[in-house]
Amino acid sequence: MAKAAGAVRVLIVNTLYPPAQVGGAERSVAQLAQGLRRAGVEASVLTLTPGREAVKERIDGVPVQRLPLRNLYWPYDGARRSAVRRAVWHGLEAANPLMDQAVDRAVARVRPDLIHLHLTTGFSLSVYRAAAQRDLPLVQTLRDWSMLCARASLFRRGRRCERRCGSCVLLTAGKRARSQGVDHVIGLSGPVLETHRAAGYFWRTPGSVIGNAAGAAAIAPKPSLAETPTMRFGFLGRIEPEKGIEILLAATRGLDGDWRLMIAGRGEADYVQALRRTYEDPRIVWLGQVEAEAFWPKVDVLVAPAVWAEPFGRSVAEAVQQRRGVIASRIGGLSEAVQWAGMSALIEPGDAGALTAAMQGAVDEAGRWRFAAVGAPAWTEASIVEAHRAVYRQVLSRRSSMISAERDQA
Secondary structure (H helix, E strand, C coil): CCCCCCCCEEEEECCCCCCCCCCHHHHHHHHHHHHHHHCCCEEEEEEEECCCCCEEEEECCEEEEEEECCCCCCCCCCCCCCHHHHHHHHHHHCCCHHHHHHHHHHHHHHCCCEEEECCCCCCCCHHHHHHHHCCCCEEEEECCCCCCCCCCCCEECCEECCCCCHHHHHHCHHHHHHHCCCCEEEECCHHHHHHHHHCCCCCCCCEEECCCCCCCCCCCCCCCCCCCCCEEEEEECCCCHHHCHHHHHHHHCCCCCCEEEEEECCCCHHHHHHHHHHCCCCCEEEEECCCHHHHHHHCCEEEECCCCCCCCCHHHHHHHHCCCEEEEECCCCHHHHHCCCCCEEEECCCCHHHHHHHHHHHHHCHHHHHHCCCCCCCCCHHHHHHHHHHHHHHHHHHHHHHHHHHHHHC
C-alpha cells in the first residue's frame, strides 16, 4: 500500500471492532478510525476474532485485520465457564506469549508510524512488546478498568471495589510495568486518568483527556405536553447490576404521577427475566436491543444510575446530543459527561431514594425537563479527530527530536 506524501500511518488496536460489538467502545473506536481517514490519516485497525484463521477486510473504508485469540476460550460469547477455567484464562492473559508473533507480523504488514492502543484484553502484552521491538511510538487510550482489574470493572459481588484485590494487582502487574513505556496516555475522563496514575501507572507519561462523541444521528423530535403529557424516562445500556438497573427499578416504586420507563439493552436472559418478574409494572417497557433512532423518540430524560465507575458514559453523550435531560450517578466520568445537558441531576450511586426524588422532580416539571435549552456537546466527531491528530503530531515530533539528539551525541 503506497503511502500518501505527508500522511501519518496509524495502527489502531482494540479487542473488538464492528460488527463484533459488546459495548460503546467498539462504536467509538470505529468512529475514530473512520474520522481519521476522512481527515487524511492512514488509519487501520488490528482486532480479534473468535475464529481460527486471521481475517483481512475493509469496513466503511477502514482496513481491518482480525487475529485469532490464543487463549482457552472466546470470552464474549455469553457462555458461562467454571472458576478454574476463568482463572487459567486470566492467568494466561497476564503475560500471554502466544499472541506475540501474530501481533508482530500484523504490525510489520502495516508498517505504521505510530500504534494507538485502546482495550488490551486478549492481546495481553503483545502490543507493548511489538511497539518496543520495532521502536514505534505508542499512544494508549483508557476506555475501561482492564489495566487495573481482571474483570475490567473495579466491581465485584454487587459492590464497587474500594481497593484492588491482590489477584488483580498480580494479574495486571505486567500491564503496569509496560505502561511506563507508553509515549502518551489518553483518558476518556479525568477520573479515569487520575485513578490509573494514583495506582502507579503511566508515571511520567504525558497525558490528555479526550472523551467520546455521540454519532451524527438526527435529533429526535420532542412532542408537546398536550400531545404527550407523560414523562418518559429511558435507560440505555447493558442490563447488569453495575449499571444500576436494580436501583432504577426500585426507584420507580416510589414515583408518583404520569410516567413511563423505557429500558433498552441486553443482559443475561435469566437475570432480565427475574427483574421483569420482580418489578412487573405496565409503565415499565422492556424494548430489548434497539437502534438509537428507535430509542430517542420515546424518551425525554435518560437515567444513567451506574453503581460502578463508568469511565465516560456514551449514552449520556448521546442524550446531550439528542437534547434530552439526564439523571446520572455522581461517579466516574458521568459527572463530566452530564454537564452539557440542558436539564440534569446527579445522585449518589446506589441511592434509590435520591433517584426517586430526582425522577419525581422531572415528572413534576415535565415541560422544563423536556424543553430546556442545551449547550454544545463537549466532544464532537470533528473535535475528537483533531484532538487525536494533535496528540499524534506531538508524539511523533517528540520522538523525532529524541532521535536527533541521540544522533548528535553519537
